Amino acid sequence: MIIVLKSGTSEADVTDVERRIRAMGYTPHTIHGELRNVIGAIGDDRGKERLRALESLECVESVTPILQPFKLASREVKRANTQVAVGNAVVGGRDIVVMAGPCSVESRWQVLDVAHRVKAAGARVLRGGAFKPRTSPYAFQGLEEEGLKLLAEARRETGLPVITEVMEPDKVDVVAEYSDILQIGARNVQNFSLLRRVGEAGKPVLLKRGMSTSIQEWLLSAEYVLAGGNPNVILCERGIRTFETATRFTLDLNAVPVLKKLTHLPVVVDPSHGTGHWEYVESMAMAGVAAGADGLLIEVHPKPEEALSDGPQSLKPDKFAMLMSRVRKIAQAVERDI
Amino acid sequence: MIIVLKSGTSEADVTDVERRIRAMGYTPHTIHGELRNVIGAIGDDRGKERLRALESLECVESVTPILQPFKLASREVKRANTQVAVGNAVVGGRDIVVMAGPCSVESRWQVLDVAHRVKAAGARVLRGGAFKPRTSPYAFQGLEEEGLKLLAEARRETGLPVITEVMEPDKVDVVAEYSDILQIGARNVQNFSLLRRVGEAGKPVLLKRGMSTSIQEWLLSAEYVLAGGNPNVILCERGIRTFETATRFTLDLNAVPVLKKLTHLPVVVDPSHGTGHWEYVESMAMAGVAAGADGLLIEVHPKPEEALSDGPQSLKPDKFAMLMSRVRKIAQAVERDI
């Protein structure tokens, strides 16, 4: 931590701040500048949260951390990429893993039809929502356990492992029973009770970025899962909220190389939510892979115009197949494959 | 809903969209413009979410809702202000209700000391966190049930009703046992499982705005609680996330008059989180009341420089007393009182 003192601070104040730093277990190191004094507090930054309280002293201008506050998620702690095995796919390995399927499981026919078609196009994981977080209480809330069973049936029929969302701690067990990856949605990225609970589950976790979660906060949320004992965390960029309204969200592909620098965890991109319009999904899927993503999460529906949720951003199966052939060429251009 | 068709759409396409609108139970009304056709879909907009799926048709440019999607929260449905009684205070009545206390309950001495002092200064409700949502798993997570008991003791000693946060559905009962108002934090504003659960609780709910929640989404979250059968919802503006870094968040006081227009629910402002710096809290508390807020939520700590959380934004008790005297003058200028 760097503690910046206000200009004109007395020597007694400097001494007082140094004393407080020592009392919290750190070693102060003071630099006397021309206009201001700055004190470095030496010790492990990760426990230094308490030093921030010094900002409430009248003589302190600001308290700035030097180290990233996450530890288990950090590439400084583990240099080699984490690889998460799901069925016979490996997220974070050489190949791009595409997870595709409907936003919501709506019927047996719908999910089986899509499952066969996304598999034929090269998807390695089937996505589908059974418990749905909906902005309005009056919108379709998902088929719940019935939906989970339909996903499991699609897995039996196609061999595709399944990813689906879990929304509350109490449902982790039942979702884990039917699912191969537990998805934490954007709205739950700082639902710490849920993060702790999936940290104890034996299944991989795909953690979506919140719509206004900074990359640092996102990695701290991953840290909750890792600290709970679950090393299999996949990060998913899905668009952040900005002033632009031409798209539903702004897909932040900068996050891909930033994450590749900061963490060893695999990174997946969701261009369906990240744009909100099916017409833009293919371009952004290609861009995501070119930026270095390890996988894609894409919404596919046999009849988007009748979908019970997210119709505007869902691709028809034939458009998805076209996307896959184009994304494959990008993957090969970066010496990977699908 | 207004469905805008792309320019150059054929008459057959228009007929097809009209047919689909009828199939969903609405009446289409087509306006033939000079460059585009526009179709109004007549019926209750609140169930019209499904019409949005039409946006996935090639011939459709956009689908735009006309009505606000919330119902029970709307001032169109209930014109009179909702008043929420808490102890002998009424949130949403003539008087400004100030809720004050520490970010976290840290010790018996701390919470009792603050409780007496904020009461003496005119606060009507004691705030304090027992279950703390912390960005980092390594930060202080709260005293949990022990903290709830200390709050209850402070209530017995001072007579102040208590507000504290509940973070997961399973804890609603225990928090409701000790608390007079259940606080839903910014990070849980779209934790729909939790919203449904507090909708069934018999205690008032204070619902904080998420850091990137639009006012419309926020009111839909309130709608979850109201639809669950709990009419006592208080909304709390606590700052949104923007590009500005001079403050921790940007307190959106525009939200106060916007909410007063759209909804009958009472509105409270939290200048402590909304600024993140104690030096700005008083000014923004005054501004909040001038903008029309019904109450304030303010962090007070006997020793902010040693606080286990949110020290930089906590006021010392004497500064809080000063704030109260200034806010009182603003309240009187708008024909209210504290």
Place this chain on the structure above:
Amino acid sequence: MIIVLKSGTSEADVTDVERRIRAMGYTPHTIHGELRNVIGAIGDDRGKERLRALESLECVESVTPILQPFKLASREVKRANTQVAVGNAVVGGRDIVVMAGPCSVESRWQVLDVAHRVKAAGARVLRGGAFKPRTSPYAFQGLEEEGLKLLAEARRETGLPVITEVMEPDKVDVVAEYSDILQIGARNVQNFSLLRRVGEAGKPVLLKRGMSTSIQEWLLSAEYVLAGGNPNVILCERGIRTFETATRFTLDLNAVPVLKKLTHLPVVVDPSHGTGHWEYVESMAMAGVAAGADGLLIEVHPKPEEALSDGPQSLKPDKFAMLMSRVRKIAQAVERDI
């Protein structure tokens, strides 16, 4: 400046960075932390921009400034509030100065009618646009010099000094001839050629914040004017761009106390642009004064529904008179007046 080195940096790298710091004219002061080394570069931060280039070295993690980069605008350099005299009003003095009038000057009748009515209600300065920055080239662009003459006529008739916008360096002389305050619009806040030019003008400058300008950048723009030799700069908060669409912009009232801490320049609030809807203007005008603003800038039009620009956010004269009576009470509650 604080230069943070990456973990695992060699002693040779530390020495190299120290050498480079010295070569740029600063004194390095190295703190050896547990995980990282941090180097403070001592000297005047305001010229230290070049030190930022060190961030491109492989061994450097980040370069963080300690001092605010503005100087003449800083309260550390000049503690006493700057007061800007305009006609017989003083912006930054005890009284709140309200500047009111139409968005655009549209006709002789319109501007004279409004001028008399805002004066009667207590406004001290007449606002009106002659050169209009319009998003679309097809929108009304202002009456230009003809508009300036009408403003001057209104000043003669009412005695109210005039504020109007100047959009390009070449027009500064003609605008200064007719106007008492030169307004720099939000879209020109970083038009540095224009800032330099008004820095040489003999008239006060009202500098609006850009819609995504940080407070620090805004003060650096003010610094351009001050460094040009013009000490009479008024800052005007007019709303920033955020994700919220219920209002046209998000009026950032946090900026008022932040500015009052950082700078000696007077601060004015524009609730008309800051909300974009006439229904919210009064509440936010009151909030702005309660937050500590020295003045208000408000759009008033005799027939908003026929205005050539900004009709939705313009008040009718009788609504403006009501606003003034309410704002006066707030001003008195903070020991000021209108």
Place this chain on the structure above:
Amino acid sequence: MIIVLKSGTSEADVTDVERRIRAMGYTPHTIHGELRNVIGAIGDDRGKERLRALESLECVESVTPILQPFKLASREVKRANTQVAVGNAVVGGRDIVVMAGPCSVESRWQVLDVAHRVKAAGARVLRGGAFKPRTSPYAFQGLEEEGLKLLAEARRETGLPVITEVMEPDKVDVVAEYSDILQIGARNVQNFSLLRRVGEAGKPVLLKRGMSTSIQEWLLSAEYVLAGGNPNVILCERGIRTFETATRFTLDLNAVPVLKKLTHLPVVVDPSHGTGHWEYVESMAMAGVAAGADGLLIEVHPKPEEALSDGPQSLKPDKFAMLMSRVRKIAQAVERDI
């Protein structure tokens, strides 16, 4: 335009709004909904700006435009891609055009050295700043006309056409004399005087997006240039301002497919400003091309650690050559080349 009336509006009010619409030259078409009446105003939307003023009527809830407000920039008006010839490169044709060079021209040696090296790596245009828009008045402001001459010398030596920024209307002629493309910087995207002036220049214009300019506003700025008679406009996405601080800006690659849908103008991506860190430039350059961009704008400096501006985001020449070889593979994967 769609005019939405408030619920409970009287028939007399509806008639009054219809009358006003007719008075402005449009044909009203009223839809009587269950809860609200909606009036479509038929006529050319592009002149309908004035209809927005109806929003100030008490009975009007909102006024929503249906058509995009730009015309010459629209793909509806001109379907074929615009191709802008610069030297022997064509921006908007089959090949990706890479424009590279230093942020600022600093010396003869620097600009010539970089020019030769970026040419050798495959760049087709030399970039370099002579007039620099700098946030601080105390930062290096560019070599001005001396810098233009050095750029012209580099062009003679290498044959590379030159792009450089123009900051004010008065300098358009001198910059056009030395430069092949006139760059309008992000801070001037709504400097309408400057846009009008370059609309009259005989040179292509590269128009950067502002840091908080919506795509619609950006295209309206392009419309100013096109309406001035200059058809050769290149759009450049360079990152928008968001809450994320891990990167300097958030490069909005969603904008690429959105622009490709809305407009015929070529689109270039600037990953140097869009990320602010040299380590992320290569990934985002690749992503930009995969998303469909027609070109790249990249900062290259022989010694970034001594650069007078933008050192942290500048690539060394050898890193730039590496980037080019990787971007070429992506270009080929999308059936283009460099």
